[in-house]
Amino acid sequence: GQGQSLSETLVAFMVKAVVLDPKNDFNMDRILTEDDVQNLIQLCVTRLLDTTNPSLSTIKLQVYFDTNYANRAELLNEQQRVLEGKLAPLVRGITESGPRTQEEIEYVYQRIVTYVLLSSGLGSPTDIEAVREVTAALQSVFPQREMPTFISLSKKDKEQQLKDLTMLVTGIRLYNKECQKGGSGIDDLPAILNEAIPSATRTVDEHLNSCHLLVYQYTALLESMQEDPDRYPQLESFKLKEALFNVRQYEAFLCILLSDGITSAQEVESLNVQFEAAMTTLKNTVQDKTSYNLVILCYYYLLNISYFSIEILLLFYLFLETRVNASDFENQEWLFPENTENFDQLLIQYHGFCAHSIGVKGLILPGNPAIGVLKHKEKCYAFSSKEVAYIFAQDPDNFIQLNIEKGFLSKIKSKRYLMFPF
Template sequence: MPPTQAESVIRSIIREIGQECAAHGEIVSETLIAFMVKAVVLDPSNGFNMDRTLMKSDVQNLVKLCMTRLLDTKNPSLDTIKMQVYFDMNYTNRVEFLEEHHRVLESRLGSVTREITDNRACAKEELESLYRKIISYVLLRSGLGSPTDIKTVREVTAALQSIFPQAELGTFLTLSKKDKERQLKELTMIVTGIRLFNRDCGKGGEGIDDLPAVLHVAIPATMQHIDYQLETARSQVYRYTAILEKAANDPHMRAELQPYMLKEALYNIRQYEVFLQIILSDIITGAQEVEMMTKQLGAHLEQLKMTIKSKTAVPTSQVFPIFIALSTLWTSLQDETIVVGVLSNLFTHIQPFLGAHELYFPERAMQRHLNGATVKTDVCRMKEHMEDRVNVADFRKLEWLFPETTANFDKLLIQYRGFCAYTFAATDGLLLPGNPAIGILKYKEKYYTFNSKDAAYSFAENPEHYIDIVREKAKKNTELIQLLELHQQFETLIPYSQMRDADKHYIKPITKCESSTQTDTHILPPTIVRSYEWNEWELRRKAIKLANLHQKVTHSVQTDLSHLRRENCSQVYPPKDTSTQSMREDSTGVPRPQIYLAGLRGGKSEITDEVKVNLTRAVDET
């Protein structure tokens, strides 16, 4: 059958089942119907062949089976499936939820943003109208107050005029569309920071709730409520488990109790416990974020007070970044408020899917079955076998992981959500938590834990056998596919939340690391005899030397005078350079020669008469 035709057939089946359920007064979502159709087809007891085309009789039978299961109001399995579908369609992790929330806010502000960025105001009235739109945009984007509240509008207007007076609208209109949008966001953050600072100083903050105080009350209250419900659910789980363990050894009790119904109730309450843990984990993360942001908010406000003090004017480069930081923190606090509200709402809406446990198993009947049974908590079960560890030497072809040999031991993705695979397969569906301290079995790149050493050894003898049993059990009870995280084995039933993370790689154990060793050159003490000599001529030379030494005698003589002698030393003054100076200085000089020549040129006759005159004075005349 072509894919388009098959899709059309499935849609018609879903539509028909929905109409039949509505006719019986039961409103069922298409998502739940689609899940139920796949679950019925997977169940081998229904006889559907996945490899052949569905005939008309097959479709009628499929519709009938789905109707029977969807209209069964006393079926814990259906309640569990409804809970899983509702949680899957309404839960997203914090990051994705906040991204979607911001995307929705942007889309809602899109029309207001376009009215501002596409405006071509020229007249005075048009500019005033544009300025009012900017004020409304700032209020809507910040979420601090209503645009219809006059006091809030006045406060925002005053804050905006202090940083963006109406006279600057002309410059604003000349900007490009992207620059306008960026400036609008920046103005919103600065105005928000100013209002938060004024509120802290007691001079404004109209319409601004005290989010830190609200969250500090709401988060602990929500956590306390979830903790209480979680403990109640766990108590119910422990009681159901104790009764099932007792019934496994008592055939009469097993016939009276209908264990399959109790196991479905156990799956229901276990799934509820898992969802509560997810919600509680997100709320704890939010509480940590709120505590950190509250400290940062107080630090920024204190920094602003120290910067501004009583000054009439402060450089914008000093205060604007702090205002923007204040706005960012406050937006994060608003996000946390929304997240807490959504998680609290989700927690409230999954409670009805617990089913009527009191109706199925009244308290009086439960107490009667619990007589003689030991109710153990998951922690107690782990402590009982904490010292029992798998001996790796017993398994040559299987790899076992332990905390001391695996760096990321706590981050490994354990199969079946950490429940013991052997116990589940051997007891036809009893869920007992595995104990990683016993050892984690690595089999075909997957990791399994067990509640006892014997269970680990039994599973390790034939893992495929027990894995097949778990798979077949999940086909009959489709709620186990999500509870035990068997989505890879049933790809047609992968929930939406798992499909978003399909590209996420599983964490592999880090059991190897770089290391170095050093070995001594000689571990044992050296036995080398350094005096050994193999050359006989060398030995002969040494022998002659020793013989000669035996014939030598050393003599020493000392007299009465010699023993008193000692080394002497003397000290002298070294010669030094000396000079003398007379009382006066004297000198002698010789006369300076003065000789003149005349008649060399300038005469009237052609013949020149040279005349030489020596005017040098005599020596004795000087």
């Protein structure tokens, strides 16, 4: 009745957040009663309409990131699906036709040229020079006189041969471009990426710096308010905590973007080295057209430049703190960089934030693994200072349960999302 239009995804995220919030007492082990459903609806509507609540902004941020930022597998699948959809009519026209006259055969052959050009993504059918290059390369490995053999193949075999021809012809074009004998319509992708990626990472880094400044300001205010509740009467501690969660969620997403940018830059450098090495080998090997089969390898290299592995970057805040003395604890296991293999890859609980401050103070403070990481029941915990690390280690199970009851962190298993108090 408020006249607001909301996406189904946003509503679904809100429902999940409300249900998983321990303070709302929804029992996931039983079917919701009618009263439960009405209560759930009311809670969701209230929070969806409260535009002054930073927690709503946090959920919108999560929804936007989830629906707009794909991981590597999703990206590859989507790109392949779109490309196949666009080429499907052309493929059917090639594989389902039964040309008999010379004119019909020439027409199908020209459609194969078009398919190879479009499928490679290197050039446009409106680029006459690119079409000529593809035609010449195709004729060198699949002359038109072999069309009767192609026509006799099954539909499935024709589709596979089209893919093989695309790989081969594209490899030839890349080789010719390297030899400065062609390459019309082929962009210098490594050079473009070497300029674009650093620019993107700089932008993300600038946003991260601004984000860190806000985090420190909010955290300092909250700690000051806890020490002296009357110092800032105009501020609401609860709203300030929600704002801190909002910035922390934004920070988490920026870290993912920055990680992907760094990984991409490393991939470009590595693949470019491999590509150049392969081209050098080809130049020393190619003597006649039969050797052109080797250039398929080069195509794989260039293709891979376009896609990058997505990894989660765990940021550790290494402040100058006194470390935990492991000998102070007889029954606790502490991990340090010098005694733990792949220390920087440890999966820290609570997304790396201090395991003590979450439940006790209701704050999200960055954990400092360099202080010492507590390994308790096969899970790792980091802390913001030596003092709170000692306190937590006296009774880990109690503090872990307190964190669960506070409901500050999501039970959703994704590392992308942070929960927040309503």
